[in-house]
Amino acid sequence: MSVTEWAASGSSSLKADVTLGGGQFTLKYTGSNNFNGKSSISAKVKHAAWGSVGSGLQAKLFIKTGSSYTWYDSGTVNINSTGASTLTLSLSGISNLGDVREIGVQFLSPTNSSGTSAVYVDSVELQ
Numbered sequence: 280m281s282v283t284e285w286a287a288s289g290s291s292s293l294k295a296d297v298t299l300g301g302g303q304f305t306l307k308y309t310g311s312n313n314f315n316g317k318s319s320i321s322a323k324v325k326h327a328a329w330g331s332v333g334s335g336l337q338a339k340l341f342i343k344t345g346s347s348y349t350w351y352d353s354g355t356v357n358i359n360s361t362g363a364s365t366l367t368l369s370l371s372g373i374s375n376l377g378d379v380r381e382i383g384v385q386f387l388s389p390t391n392s393s394g395t396s397a398v399y400v401d402s403v404e405l406q
Contacts, residue, residue: 287323287363287397299330299392306400307383314342314405315374321361323402324384330396335379336400337387340366344375346360355387363401 282294297304314320324338341352353368366384370376386398 281360285295285325285401287401289319289401292300292399293400294397296395296397297386297388298395298403299332300386300402301388301392303385303387304389305383305385306398309381312379312382314370314379316340317370317376317405318402319367319369320405321367322384322400322404324358324386325363325399326358326386327397327399328360330394331392332360332377332396333389333393334357335389335392336392336396336398338364338366339385341381341383342373342379343381344373345378347378348380349375352385354393358386375379 281291283291285296326336335357337355338358339352339355353366358364384400
């Protein structure tokens, strides 16, 4: 859902309420996109201040390309609740950039986390 409680830029961001305690959750867009001629994609993310994040939440930006939905990601980054973390995925060397089928951010919750929290995604930029 789009909310106005936090934004890296502008006045709103995407938010998902999550249950912590191990596992993963994803905010994504599934649809046809052409990234030919582009060099990178980035997004700003954070988590809410509530909930016990244990050893910390992590996030990674990903795309899936071609009819086999081949996964490419930025690698995991530790995120926090006090400011935005930037995830960047270089598109160099990725095949089927003319057929990007999915774009998203995967959040990873450690097993020593508990309760509920929220994750946010904002400022998705294709360059």
